[in-house]
Amino acid sequence: MSENKIWPVEEMVHEDEFTDRVELLRELDLWVAAIQHMGSPSTALIAPRRIGKTVLLDRLVNTVFFKPEYKVAPFYFKMTREKRTLREFLLVYATTFFRQYLAYCEQDTILFRNTGMDLASLLDRRATSAAGQCAQERAEIFLERYNRGSDENALNHWDALIREPEELASFTDVRTAVIIDEFQDMQFCVYNIPKKLLLEMDAKRLLEDGRGAIRLANTFDRQAQSRKAPMLVSGSAVTMVFRTVMGGPLGGRFDFTYMKPMSVPDGANLLHTTLKYYGQGRTISPELALYASTQVGGHPYYLYCLATSKCEGKEFTDENSIERIIRYEIENGKIYGFWRTHFDNNREQINKDDDSELGKKIIYYFTRYNNQSVDTKAIAEKLKVPKKAVAAKIEKLYAADLVYRTAEKFYSFNDICLMRFIKFVYEQDLEGVDEIDLSQQGLINTMKGKFLEMVAEVSMVKFNHERLPGAWFGRSKEVEVPLFQYVRTQTVKAAASPAYQIDVLGKEQNNNRVWLCECKYTRAAMGRTQMEKLESAAQVFRQQLKEEGRMVPKIQFWLISAGGFTDEVLKIIRSREDMYASDYDGINSIFKAFGSNYSIPLFSKDQAG
Template identity: 25%
Template sequence: MAQALLSLRQKGVGKTAVLMRLYNDLFTKQDDVVPFFLTFAPYKDPAEKLTVTIFNEYYFTTVIKQYIAFRLRRPEMVEDSIDIDILSDLAMKNGMAELEKWFISYQRLHNDSLEAVRLMVAQMTFYLMHKQAGLLIIDEFQLLTHVWDEVIRSSRDTTGVFQRPAEARWCPMLVSGSAVSLTEQAVLTSVLARRFKLDYLEPFEKNHTVEYVSKLAQLNHLIISDEVTSTIQTLTGGNPFYIKCLLDSDRLLEDNNLSTPERLLKVYEYEISQKNGSLRDFWDTHFSVYGDKLNSEDTVARAMYFLSIHPGEDIGTHEIAAAIGENKAKTKKILQNLYDADLVERNSLWRYVGITDPVLADYIKRVYKEQIEGQSSEDYQKFLKEEYWKKLGSLNRRIGELAEIYLMMLMEKFTDQRVDAKRVFGRDEGEVKLPLFKGHIEKRAGQIKDGSPIEFDLIAKGEDENWFVEVKYWKTPVGKTEVEKFVNKLKEIDLEDSKTLVAWFFSRNGFQKEAKDMLQASNIRHSDTDGFNEIASVVGCVKLP
């Protein structure tokens, strides 16, 4: 990473966990790059004031401490609170003379000129990294735009002090923030503009959501079904924080049973609508932080509600103004405040995107129904249940898609491991290799032949083999008719000359005898749940329930 990077994450997606994992890996798995990790997350709470003095002390001691810890290979130092004098003694006793001038400068300037020490701590990393390459990671960077200075009795923007480190190729910066719009403004419209590359981490894709749900359920000893796993993806949009709230819910303490969508609904009702619910508390806290922007006017709630019932739609300011009964100028101000609070996305100066976060949309609907329409809690619960079942749609369709995700997850773990074909694929082929597909796995893919589509549930392309996969997640064994359809599709494939075709039929509950005979005669590999789980054990994948 030669250029500074601005990493933006939707609330709850797990940005801090990603940054900490990166820091830990750099600290423990290599010796060439010194990692630094600073977080200003505690100061998201308005009651905790970030001052210039606090910023100076935290920045200086953290960078120096982490540098010494890395050089001495002492990870326990990172979490310890260590006095500056002790850090100085450690550095001098272990031959880190390059730090001496920084200790002297800090002690001399700390009680003298706050402006001077502010500049000094920013330059420290820049010059220090002439000695050894580094990576400076800062979490909740947007909070550095409003740091209180007791001398001038006003807030100041301290982000500019990172201009030189941001330009240093031997110590690039990785900064992140959960207040997406404010972080973006702090970096891309300041003196740091054009020095950062922008990266945005989306919520989990469906296959990663399934894997996360399965592993978390195992850790929590939950009874969970395929139907619930699929429903959680729809309900949370793949946000890992929302998923964790549901699977860690107090409502599960009685029997740890989350086996049906009905049981999940009870958990979701509690978490989104009750005062002790984690999802409600999460958004209550967010709204309280932006209380000055999100006042109690009905028009603000109406605007949020309108955007929540048009998810993903491109909507003009004039349309929103008409819907909430307000003039365009005031509507524009309301929308700007919602944008600053990371509650809506903007396509352009005058156009916005309907809220796509499903949990936020449900939270807004609850507030609107109870506070604006005056509905009782019972009326809202009835409304929430209706919305819940509408979202879920066709259960059979979702379960079919989930089955394909399970197979995709499994095949993504193939890295040339070897398995007994008779045990897992029902074929007398001896030991066979599970080839690396390097991400070339597609769902619902195929070819067009003579104007008609030939579609397969999964197609995986390897260096020497192309796998064509049929998936049936039925409650009964697959019969001969379905195998015939698969065989006929395979006959129509135009395969690359250099590639070997591998056909694989997965059926959750196995095959009827005639179907199995046809699979053998057609040289098609076939597996049931036991075969899947044996492969999962070999490649390190989540097993089927």
């Protein structure tokens, strides 16, 4: 993306701060493209707070807006918590929709972002496209009805407006992607009462916590099933969004996409970038950036907090200095303020118990389960209390977005900083509790051993038929890399064979071929033993597929070695078309070609990989 180009949506971060998310952005782009063929169901984007949902949606709209060949207009509505009457909201929603739809039809980014334009002014514009002219006609019908109406018929008018994206899609060849951010707030901020009454009741604090609000999200029950104008909704209150789209009139109408924290390598990439903008000249080595990213679980907001921290004497010179900044942020800085506010806003769920000390202990012991299924039985036995009491508290933590539920089990979010915040807040108030170790040192050691595999994986998910220099793959001619359907570590085992773990396996999209990667992250050259290990794994992989009655794909081998290759292996590689090989310079070049702004670090000689 170019800084000189005017985009439909003003993004909240610098262009190169948008890190990772390539796979998810591509998935959502395909979701938009498929709307023209009525192939996209309504979808909810689920993610914890400050994970980057709005940034992702901004980039999605900016991407698909300039794809008129999709013939799908992005209608992007950001819900706010401002209290409004339904009649007021009706006009805002309608004006935003017609303006953005017309802007897409005319490919006019200035119009898309011109939030000050009213509907009357929109009707004065001369549309050049048939779809744009139809949108103006429909907008004129809406405005005439709106001007004749009042608060009494606002709900009927709203019900008609909800169907407008689908109606326009039926009358024209341009469909609509209805994208609503903070969708859950539609349940708590709009009131079907006159403005005067709303002001009076608000002044008397009678509208707190959404009391009396119309459950506006429920009115999308018909729209959520549309294939000509399906919905993509998101929100930062995970449980509330989940309940909104799963329960009541919307139940069963939405698919789900869960947005995870970044990978450790991409988190390091983001820290490099944020320090460039906010670090007042400070820099960080690649190895320490990886350490910092590991310590905060690749969470983009926490990495931003480290780069902008007010910690006295802030430096990024060694692991101890980074740990000092993280601790400052969790105990005194922005991370503390963020979670302190969240806990205060959810005090009813978190701190209100018949036995407040027991409630604190349950929350404290919950920190043992970072990104794991929460074992209510183990906590109950540890605290010598009924399992039912622990389960009731975990249910409250779920309502407060501190755990999530899947397959009827509760899991803690993958958020080590949240766990450390809980420990800091509760441990000092509790006597007779065991010390809980939240050190990530074991994880950083594991990460070092697996880092080259992570690099291969995060690079492969970004491939999309680019032509790359053959030298990066041990070839004399250019290599076209594929678009992968999925990329992951995989263990394979046939009936009469040992199990093999394939470092990275990538399944090509629309092609019966997989890539099997063997990664060696030492300074020593890869020899024939490692190469033959991968070939043995491939043979077991083929046999496993045959035993399962599945098609056996073609296999492309990819050897990756930071220490290069022995002469014997290089000779074999040159004789085989089905085998690529990337040494340190090769994989480092690939890593940088797909977004990295640092070189792959070489750890100590005894670091195995």
